[in-house]
Amino acid sequence: MQPVTGSGRVVAGRYELLDPVGHGAMGTVWRARDLRLDREVAVKEVRLPGLMTAHERSVLRERSLREARVAARLTHPGVVTVHDVIEVEGSPWIIMELVPSRSLAQVLGDDGPMPPARAAAMGMTLLEALGSAHAAGVVHRDVKPGNILVTPEGRVVLTDFGIATLHGEPGLTQAGMVMGTPGFCAPERIRGEPASPASDLWSLGATLYAAVEGRGPFEGQGSAMAVLANIVHGDPPTATRAGPLESVILALMRRDPAARPDAAGARRLLAAACSGIGDGPAADAAANGAAAREGVAAREGAVAREGAAPQEGASAPGGTLPFPASLPQDDAAFAGQPPAAALAPAVTAAAIPAQQRRPGRHRRALLFGGGG
Numbered sequence: 001m002q003p004v005t006g007s008g009r010v011v012a013g014r015y016e017l018l019d020p021v022g023h024g025a026m027g028t029v030w031r032a033r034d035l036r037l038d039r040e041v042a043v044k045e046v047r048l049p050g051l052m053t054a055h056e057r058s059v060l061r062e063r064s065l066r067e068a069r070v071a072a073r074l075t076h077p078g079v080v081t082v083h084d085v086i087e088v089e090g091s092p093w094i095i096m097e098l099v100p101s102r103s104l105a106q107v108l109g110d111d112g113p114m115p116p117a118r119a120a121a122m123g124m125t126l127l128e129a130l131g132s133a134h135a136a137g138v139v140h141r142d143v144k145p146g147n148i149l150v151t152p153e154g155r156v157v158l159t160d161f162g163i164a165t166l167h168g169e170p171g172l173t174q175a176g177m178v179m180g181t182p183g184f185c186a187p188e189r190i191r192g193e194p195a196s197p198a199s200d201l202w203s204l205g206a207t208l209y210a211a212v213e214g215r216g217p218f219e220g221q222g223s224a225m226a227v228l229a230n231i232v233h234g235d236p237p238t239a240t241r242a243g244p245l246e247s248v249i250l251a252l253m254r255r256d257p258a259a260r261p262d263a264a265g266a267r268r269l270l271a272a273a274c275s276g277i278g279d280g281p282a283a284d285a286a287a288n289g290a291a292a293r294e295g296v297a298a299r300e301g302a303v304a305r306e307g308a309a310p311q312e313g314a315s316a317p318g319g320t321l322p323f324p325a326s327l328p329q330d331d332a333a334f335a336g337q338p339p340a341a342a343l344a345p346a347v348t349a350a351a352i353p354a355q356q357r358r359p360g361r362h363r364r365a366l367l368f369g370g371g372g
Helices: 054-073 104-111 116-135 197-213 224-233 245-252 263-277 281-288 290-299 329-334
Strands: 015-024 027-034 039-046 082-088 091-096 148-150 156-158 178-180 366-368
Touching: 015 039, 039 054, 054 082, 054 091, 104 148, 104 197, 116 148, 116 156, 116 197, 116 245, 116 263, 197 245, 197 263, 245 263
Parallel strands: none
Antiparallel strands: 015 027, 027 039, 039 091, 082 091, 148 156, 178 366
């Protein structure tokens, strides 16, 4: 049964839905009023599609509950507070702190590319949030502009831990599949390797590229399969607007995860880049705060705001749908790259639903094959 929803409805006799503030593959986030405490909150309604089997519904329900558990474990200013998780008519609802904001995808769509100094300061905050998550054994797996919130005051929040992996908990992803978004998914994950902190940092590099260029590094490179092949076999294009940030982006997006800097090394690179960007509040905040941020991330023992972020602009890919992992060698050739003998066992293009193979489908949420 689907949860009863709509503006003006009261969920669990307590949370009055006011208006939707975001939609995503995993559901809708509502601005709501907690009638008991008389305060506004964000309520995430998890969608359970009617055609799902009982097992699939169980997996989605468990994933949503895990998102709440993961977010509750993280303590960082860039993490939205989770107040409660409830079940109504068999579907989970997650009650969170309300953060009035736009997604980074919306910011880029509305305002255009960011100056390098602002992007660098944002990168510092995201590194802190990821460092806190990684220290808690959590890998995000879907860092992208649509999952980053930016408030009018400049607060930056990494959201949507709904597909995160948590060390010590069983995976919920179907064998041979892994969650992610084409264009922002690290090459080793496309090859079928497990998600890791290094793969999150690759995605952060792709996000910084999008911040300064206004679009993802692999956007507009053909079909989803061509994009995946380019990520596995090729290098990101030059970020012409990045200035000193270009070296940071290239380091984070190295194809070999062992060659990428860790979070502490990335902070040092960002701080060095900031010193070359010039004066200004954003550059000062990023450079002067680097050492303190590194200490905070190291001490933390260990955003949930969206499996549904605010509507993403046309400049960035969206949420998450199914997609097989390994690339057929002919798709690698089609993408203009040499075939890779090291790829995981090939899947034929015929095994992929036609609607997921159309050019431009990488703009929508996809699910790749692998592990984790």
